[in-house]
Amino acid sequence: MSSDVVAPTPTPTFTELGVAAEITDALAAEGITHTFSIQELTLPLALEGTDLIGQARTGMGKTYAFGIPLLDRVFDDGDIAELDGTPRALVVVPTRELAVQVGADLTRAAANLPIQVLNIYGGRPYEEQINALEAGVDVVVGTPGRLLDLYERGSLTLDKVAILVLDEADEMLDLGFLPDIEKIWSALSHKHQTMLFSATMPGPILTLARTFMHKPVHIRAESADAGATHATTKQVVFQAHKMDKPEVTARILQADGRGRTIIFTRTKRTAAEVAEDMAKRGFSVGSVHGDLGQEARERSLNAFRDGSVEILVATDVAARGIDVDDVTHVINYQTPDDPMTYVHRIGRTGRAGHSGTAVTLVGYDELHKWTAINAELGLEQPAPPEWFSTSPELYEALDIPQDAAPTVGEPRKVVGAKSINQQARRPHGSGSARRQPRSQSRSRGRS
Known part of the structure; x- marks a missing residue:
């Protein structure tokens, strides 16, 4: 019996999957050329505007699995209205830290594009975020509570959002954000693409997907019986x-x-x-x-x-x-x-x-x-x-x-x-623990 070892087939490049040159050049400058598994599976469908449920563990490349097709479509897709300073894409994440990270990744990938990315999350002054929205943004990355606050104040316009992304959906469920997610999603009553990403798929998340998504394709980056932890x-x-x-x-x-x-x-x-x-x-x-x-x-x-x-x-x-x-x-x-x-x-x-x-x-x-x-x-x-x-x-x-x-x-x-x-010695109720009045009734388990 032959004992030859077969080398693994390299994954396709972003260029081979049809991503715009402006984006592939920006990624190449960061040393990123080939896709991870979740990106290889997701990109062809996402670039067509298909609703997706992406399931992969932490560290498998989920951010660019949704971020690259999002930027590509916002930049040059005939189905999306021309940029005019109101958001065309909305990425909802569970925590401030993830909002900062995702925003930074999208900004790097959009280095050669005329696209403005804005992070919105609690713990920062409302005024600076409202001023940034008024100045004009194309992609918003934020946490549910602050996004909903700004939408209800009339500062965040959602009626031209063509792409909605829910990242780390299971963690948003754990943190009690599901009601806020439902309100944000309900505000997008017009036709739009939705991409939902999660490491696990608990019942409430699947119910949410069935309620709001249009014939979503469920993509798993690994077999269903794969171990819960990385083999590496x-x-x-x-x-x-x-x-x-x-x-x-x-x-x-x-x-x-x-x-x-x-x-x-x-x-x-x-x-x-x-x-x-x-x-x-x-x-x-x-x-x-x-x-x-x-x-x-x-x-x-x-x-x-x-x-x-x-x-x-x-x-x-x-x-x-x-x-x-x-x-x-x-x-x-x-x-x-x-x-x-x-x-x-x-x-x-x-x-x-x-x-x-x-x-x-x-x-x-x-x-x-x-x-x-x-x-x-x-x-x-x-x-x-x-x-x-x-x-x-x-x-x-x-x-x-x-x-x-x-x-x-x-x-x-x-x-x-x-x-x-x-x-x-910090006085009770001072500093970062102080919340806006609207947030006092929310889940105490939030970040």
């Missing part, structure tokens, strides 16, 4: 004593080959404590959690994206929308509450063809959570070993040098963050 991600799970977790984490951060790293915590206070602890040990650290103002969060995220900070400590909600392909390590400092949170967390590494490492520190009081995650995802690690910061197994499993120390340099400051004491 190495998963290391062990029991760690709560008091030893900072020491363990400091050693992991010295692993050979470690690049951009996200440390996940369940609570805002733990995120602040871990970030401050790692910074005191000499690591360059940013932090993203709900006790920080929007400017501080954006400062941390931008520093992480541009590489000036390699370590980001984040809570689950705040981390939604962190779209960086070359994250080498994810550390679950606190065990996630449920299997899907685990999948979303470790999906931040091992993306877009890169390999990655996901480390989960299971506290003794967190074993029941890990048991549920292991059983649901079939990870075959029901009894994680017990390791300490001095355990040889830890060093071997994660390629940590034997001379790794508790500290790596002089203490630093956490990028963009207040100290823990400053956060504790």
